[in-house]
Amino acid sequence: MGPMAQDLYSCYGLGASDTGIATIDGIGVSLAAAQALEARTRKLQQENVDLRERLEQLESIVHGLTQ
Numbered sequence: 001m002g003p004m005a006q007d008l009y010s011c012y013g014l015g016a017s018d019t020g021i022a023t024i025d026g027i028g029v030s031l032a033a034a035q036a037l038e039a040r041t042r043k044l045q046q047e048n049v050d051l052r053e054r055l056e057q058l059e060s061i062v063h064g065l066t067q
Helices: 005-012 023-065
Strands: none
């Protein structure tokens, strides 16, 4: 299982034809995918920090209302 030459050729315009995948093309697509995953991870980590801060604020408000 893996990428199909036809998919890489049609989606990214990689390769001289749609019948083979050059090693460098596969490496380039893998690097681009890794970079996209890293960017998504950083965004989700920041969202997590923001949500934790909101939760702490809301818990503080609830605590103040229950006393």
